[in-house]
Amino acid sequence: MKILAFNASPRKSKGTTDVLMEAFIDGAKKSNTDVEKHHIVDLNINGCLSCFTCWWKTPGVCVHRDDMDWIIPKLSEADILLFGTPIYGRNITHYMQRMVERTFPLSLPEMFAKDGQTSHPSRQQRKIPHLVLTATCGFPDLNNFDQVRALYPTAVPILLPASQMLFNDEGKEYLSDFLEAIRLAGQKMAEGDEIPGSLKDKLIVEYSDEMKSTVIKTHNLYSASRLE
Numbered sequence: 001m002k003i004l005a006f007n008a009s010p011r012k013s014k015g016t017t018d019v020l021m022e023a024f025i026d027g028a029k030k031s032n033t034d035v036e037k038h039h040i041v042d043l044n045i046n047g048c049l050s051c052f053t054c055w056w057k058t059p060g061v062c063v064h065r066d067d068m069d070w071i072i073p074k075l076s077e078a079d080i081l082l083f084g085t086p087i088y089g090r091n092i093t094h095y096m097q098r099m100v101e102r103t104f105p106l107s108l109p110e111m112f113a114k115d116g117q118t119s120h121p122s123r124q125q126r127k128i129p130h131l132v133l134t135a136t137c138g139f140p141d142l143n144n145f146d147q148v149r150a151l152y153p154t155a156v157p158i159l160l161p162a163s164q165m166l167f168n169d170e171g172k173e174y175l176s177d178f179l180e181a182i183r184l185a186g187q188k189m190a191e192g193d194e195i196p197g198s199l200k201d202k203l204i205v206e207y208s209d210e211m212k213s214t215v216i217k218t219h220n221l222y223s224a225s226r227l228e
């Protein structure tokens with residue numbers, strides 16, 4: 001079992017998205033799993049130029065020579081693709097978007113329609129890895145993840161609003177069951193098992209109105225104390 005992981009936070013392992021990703025990896029490592037994780041900010045990934053060279057001039061090969069040269073073949077070898085992103089402007093970060101756009105060479109130019117949806121077929125007969133999407137945001141409301149969930153409907157979502165809770169002991173304690181659920185999901189997926197619905201529910205944190213008020217008050221006090 002191979003897990004390929006990409007963290008799209010510029011805070012890398014000092015951030016909160018990485019805590020969730022590491023919990024998943026921790027669980028997965030309980031079985032014989034090969035894990036490779038990268039922080040996208042450390043990679044050299046140029047933006048897509050929309051030149052369509054990868055479709056018509058050098059099919060399957062992009063004009064850019066950068067880290068996507070090794071990432072593209074690796075994507076097809078992975079059994080599980082673990083993406084982590086903070087929410088920026090209610091969406092994935094541009095680090096992740098840039099990487100996703102550069103997977104364009106993996107598709108063929110032809111269009112085909114299936115179940116009322118038009119798309120491009122895959123260039124290779126490759127196995128489609130299971131996608132796990134961990135995302136964190138600062139506001140306590142789950143609807144900050146709406147865009148991301150709509151973008152990746154087949155992904156297993158692991159979602160943490162008000163992720164700053166992870167920066168203090170009380171918050172970490174409050175989220176300990178959530179982190180344990182992520183570990184269990186990692187272990188199950190690495191063993192090739194389905195994640196039961198009851199466990200999937202535990203991978204998404206939803207706060208009560210009272211908890212949301214506490215998050216807002218705590219944030220405003222902290223923010224006032226930080227002002228220079």
Ligand SMILES: Cc1cc2nc3c(=O)[nH]c(=O)nc-3n(C[C@H](O)[C@H](O)[C@H](O)COP(=O)(O)O)c2cc1C
Nearest residue numbers: 009015016017086087088089090136137138139163
């Ligand atoms: C530029 C920017 C835009 C952001 N936009 C949102 C947003 O739309 N909604 C939200 O809830 N949090 C937003 N946040 C907060 C981050 O999502 C939050 O701090 C995240 O958990 C950081 O993840 P990290 O610790 O892994 O870097 C934003 C933060 C930044 C820096």
